[in-house]
Amino acid sequence: MKKYCLVFSFVSLLYAFGAFAQLKSGEPFLKVTHITISVNNLDSMRQWYISMLNARVIRERHSDTLQYVRIGIGDFFIDMLQITGSQREPYQDLPVLQHMKIQGFRHLVFEPENFEKVYSDLKAKRIAFYNDQDVSNKTITHSVFFKDPEGNVLELHKDPAQ
Missing domain, CATH: 3.10.180.10 (2,3-Dihydroxybiphenyl 1,2-Dioxygenase, domain 1)
Structure with a gap:
């Protein structure tokens, strides 16, 4: 399987x-x-x-x-x-930052039209984010990570050029 x-x-x-x-x-x-x-x-x-x-x-x-x-x-x-x-393989349940160090397909990225609104809406729905909005280097990327109920890593991404 x-x-x-x-x-x-x-x-x-x-x-x-x-x-x-x-x-x-x-x-x-x-x-x-x-x-x-x-x-x-x-x-x-x-x-x-x-x-x-x-x-x-x-x-x-x-x-x-x-x-x-x-x-x-x-x-x-x-x-x-x-x-x-x-x-599910045990490595799939690692914390987000450790999870990212494992080679292979890592996460699914969503780039909303209005990053701030979607981020705020998800926080209101009690989504647990694994980093603050301001943690990423905004000159390269602006991302926040969260997981679905089965531990799959998801990302909200905003291109700083936009």
């Missing part, structure tokens, strides 16, 4: 890197559309993303061994899979 999830992650990364290479070479651009995450509790994750990040449910499928939901945030999609027998 672990290999199945790694294959999904690897294919998604290849797709993203391929799109970037095509953009630089002038070839037609491939749009990155979604990411797939394996979850322990599909119902609670779906509800959290809907209530906290204003996601919308696009579609769902269910079988004896696989529960699936696609949610949309803007024009980006997150596919969530609850697969019987899947498990």
Whole structure:
């Protein structure tokens, strides 16, 4: 089951890197559309993303061994899979800064049109942030990190040039 999830992650990364290479070479651009995450509790994750990040449910499928939901945030999609027998690796539950030191795919980044409003709204919803707004070097990036209910690291990002 672990290999199945790694294959999904690897294919998604290849797709993203391929799109970037095509953009630089002038070839037609491939749009990155979604990411797939394996979850322990599909119902609670779906509800959290809907209530906290204003996601919308696009579609769902269910079988004896696989529960699936696609949610949309803007024009980006997150596919969530609850697969019987899947498990979380211990390194996935490290604190944010230690988590970032592990090589491989690390977190999902959201860049809202109004960073301050979204940050304030999430704080009002009792989202726990792992750094203050002013911790990052604002000449390079302006980011705050938080986690979803299953410990996946998420980031609100603001380009300082904007």
